Amino acid sequence: MTPAAAGRKRPAAAALVSALLWLLAGCGLGDPAPPAPLPPAKPGALHIAVPAYVDPTDAPYWESVIDAAPQLRDVIVNPSNGPGAAVSDEHVRLIGALRDAGVRVLGYVMTGWGGRNPDEVTRDIDRWRDWYGVDDIFLDEAASAPGEIGTYAGYTAGIHRTGGIAVLNPGIIPDRGYFEFADAIVTFEDPFAGYFSSEQPPEWLQTQSRTEVWHIISGAPEGRLGDVLDRARQQGAGKIFVTDDEEPNPYDSLPTYWSAKQDSVDG
Numbered sequence: 001m002t003p004a005a006a007g008r009k010r011p012a013a014a015a016l017v018s019a020l021l022w023l024l025a026g027c028g029l030g031d032p033a034p035p036a037p038l039p040p041a042k043p044g045a046l047h048i049a050v051p052a053y054v055d056p057t058d059a060p061y062w063e064s065v066i067d068a069a070p071q072l073r074d075v076i077v078n079p080s081n082g083p084g085a086a087v088s089d090e091h092v093r094l095i096g097a098l099r100d101a102g103v104r105v106l107g108y109v110m111t112g113w114g115g116r117n118p119d120e121v122t123r124d125i126d127r128w129r130d131w132y133g134v135d136d137i138f139l140d141e142a143a144s145a146p147g148e149i150g151t152y153a154g155y156t157a158g159i160h161r162t163g164g165i166a167v168l169n170p171g172i173i174p175d176r177g178y179f180e181f182a183d184a185i186v187t188f189e190d191p192f193a194g195y196f197s198s199e200q201p202p203e204w205l206q207t208q209s210r211t212e213v214w215h216i217i218s219g220a221p222e223g224r225l226g227d228v229l230d231r232a233r234q235q236g237a238g239k240i241f242v243t244d245d246e247e248p249n250p251y252d253s254l255p256t257y258w259s260a261k262q263d264s265v266d267g
Helices: 003-007 013-024 059-066 089-100 118-132 146-161 176-180 203-207 222-234 258-264
Strands: 047-052 072-077 104-110 137-140 166-169 184-191 212-218 237-242
Touching: 047 059, 059 089, 072 089, 089 104, 089 118, 104 118, 118 137, 118 146, 137 146, 146 166, 146 176, 166 212, 184 237, 222 237, 222 258
Parallel strands: 047 072, 047 237, 072 104, 104 137, 137 166, 166 184, 184 212, 212 237
Antiparallel strands: none
16 A cells, blocks of 8 residues: 555554454453544545455454455455354454444345345344344345335335345346335446446436445456446446455455555545
């Protein structure tokens, strides 16, 4: 990271990273006063969101993640395709460390493109709140067709009742009805090869919708990072995750150009 970029980081970053190492080791830190929240995002700003499907005890990975605030705004945490069958103490400590850094934590919930049993989806949403104190939810494998709008509106209403936000991930631009209630929608999730040939967003999405747009791009070479970020901005994206890691699991590491990526988005 360049000196100028380092200057944009919060003064407490080094202390927070040290605290993370203690937390992941299972050591208590008492009840220190929380740091000041990150500054609100400016209209039209592009920030980083990370699908962080990584072992909670991988200290180097999480140190790099926390170090990226305030360019990093959101982290999706996923113990086991959701909150898991039992509470994870390691994830409890990790979530606390992320929040201390001012990062918003979203709990991962799989929805099977609308085909998963709604009772199971609701159970996972409740477990995130009851076990981890997480109200903000990332609904993965979200449907995109009009016939499932009512299902996802119901999930979102429940999330909103407890003060959370709902991020839907169909990976494409879904029916317009989903934008009536979702707080954010991932309108692209695919390898880099398809990013520049993907459909252009309809005019109403950029001019009339208040739903935040997210893009997730894997397999992107560092030499095209600037092009990817330019296209994301042109399409009105507010959050992005772009990596050179590839399928079948592009979310098990950070991109090799993580520092360059931080320099290229808004703080």
